[in-house]
Amino acid sequence: MAQRALRRWYAAFWLSFGLIPQAMAVWDQPNTTRSTTLSLLVVLALCYPITGTFPGNAAVRRYAFLGVLILGIGAVSYLMDGAASLLIVSLPHFWILAGGPRRAVVLSGAAAAATVAGNIVQQGRDGEILTGNAIAALIGYSAGVLFGLWMHRVVGQRDERARLLTADLEDAQRRLAEAQRRQGAADERERLAREIHDTLAQGFASIVVLAEAARNGLDADPDRSSQQLLSIEQTARENLAEARVLVGSASANSVAPASVAGALRRTLDRFAEDTGLTVTADLPDVDCDQPTRIALLRCTQESLANVRKHAAATTVGVVLERHPHGVELEITDDGRGFPTGARPAAGESGESRGFGLDGMRRRVAELGGELTVTSSPGDGTRVHALIPLPTSSGEA
Incomplete structure (x- = not known):
């Protein structure tokens, strides 16, 4: 989203300070030069949207626009003096759309060469090989390359830091989830141990005591032993109900009524x-x-x-x-x-x-x-x- 907004702002900047000044500068030129230059500028303005709005392979569309841009800058340089400013304002296009620093250097170099070539062809008849416009184009290209490489390094370092931070965050989230899982398992084990101790273990202990008493009293007090056996049966039934609650197959209401x-x-x-x-x-x-x-x-x-x-x-x-x-x-x-x-x-x-x-x-x-x-x-x-x-x- 931020990159898309940046491209929109730069497109407005390129139109305002790259194309429009060239159109204003050519207004007092002869009709042929003026109409041809204005047509080229309109073509450049109309070609820019193909980089993001038309269907198809995005890389092909970007390179098609950059090719048109190189030819357009060279043609404007041939038709009129002053295309160095259009080159300099257009340099960010190559770093944004080329897909890598090497391609950006090569393609922007081609644009600079087209600018110098157009200017030489235009001024060559006067015997002037390198004009101030050509020198400005070369200086602008060199400065653009240095600035672009520096920005690419800064952005790369930022992306690397972001990648490392993302990896650290994902690792921390994974470790936190694992710790929560272990803590949850430990809490559940403790809960089950406490429930078993408070219910099943106590019931089994009562059964053991009652069974020993019933066994010892079978001859001396059969009625008492019979009552103790009934208590063992009832305790066992209660333990079975508690066990069903613990494994989730019965409601807790069965062991703790209203x-x-x-x-x-x-x-x-x-x-x-x-x-x-x-x-x-x-x-x-x-x-x-x-x-x-x-x-x-x-x-x-x-x-x-x-x-x-x-x-x-x-x-x-x-x-x-x-x-x-x-x-x-x-x-x-x-x-x-x-x-x-x-x-x-x-x-x-x-x-x-x-x-x-x-x-x-x-x-x-x-x-x-x-x-x-x-x-x-x-x-x-x-x-x-x-x-x-x-x-x-x-x-x-």
């Missing part, structure tokens, strides 16, 4: 039934969106799993509250507790792999909330999650 209070009650009932612990719950109906329901359910499942594996508690309390600033979930137990600044030893829990308390914190933080854990040895543990909600929260 009522978060209902989902938490079912989870607490199963926990109390499987562990025999006393569970107190204050679970009013809280209206919140789907991501918040899932986060509250996962935090509860993870906290109960930690109580089952580590706390040695007798009582667990769960409180769900809706406040103007958001929804709060509090889970407490009267177990052994732990120093909150220390991480459990490897093999004790999922936290040692980074998917326990840290996973809950990340899940809540993704929703703009905050999770805090308060505990100390012998004083039990309190898990508090606060998730902000819109003023008028509705179903997702």
Whole structure:
């Protein structure tokens, strides 16, 4: 676009300072000279558009115009003195249209030779071989060659810099896309690992504990073992539903129904039934969106799993509250507790792999909330999650 605009501006310049002055200079010449020169100038003006507006091979059209231009400059030089100015003003045509510096030098040299030849033929009868007009044409040609070569070098360097910058930009974009792809894959792996830990892994751990208890109680308490086997079956079905959600073949609504209070009650009932612990719950109906329901359910499942594996508690309390600033979930137990600044030893829990308390914190933080854990040895543990909600929260 910029090159096209530059050519239009130069065409106007060439017409104004190349052709029109020649037409004005020949106006007081004899009729034959005047009419012939004006005809040549009109032909040159009319031939210029063929370089860009007519169909066909563009290179052939450009060289055809340059050939006409060379002949025209030579003819004008023969008909009247002063064609050096037309040559000098026309020199950029050769650098724009010739297709390379060598062709531009040769073709513009041919135009300069035609100018000098026409002038010599015109002035030769007077015995004057090199007139001031011929010398001006040679000087103009030499200066044009030097300037053209310099500009070609400058433009070449600019194009090379542009090429290098483009290559660097493409490489940076490629590396950025690759980094984003790797980061996306890493984020997806972390998300899947967290979901598996919070759902499938906890379910399998519960199945293992229930299976061991059922096996040990088959003779002593068959009814209790039967109930534990039913719990194993239900947990396995829930794990299957969770697995289908993870692979995308089922909706998350199947594991986090519209009522978060209902989902938490079912989870607490199963926990109390499987562990025999006393569970107190204050679970009013809280209206919140789907991501918040899932986060509250996962935090509860993870906290109960930690109580089952580590706390040695007798009582667990769960409180769900809706406040103007958001929804709060509090889970407490009267177990052994732990120093909150220390991480459990490897093999004790999922936290040692980074998917326990840290996973809950990340899940809540993704929703703009905050999770805090308060505990100390012998004083039990309190898990508090606060998730902000819109003023008028509705179903997702």
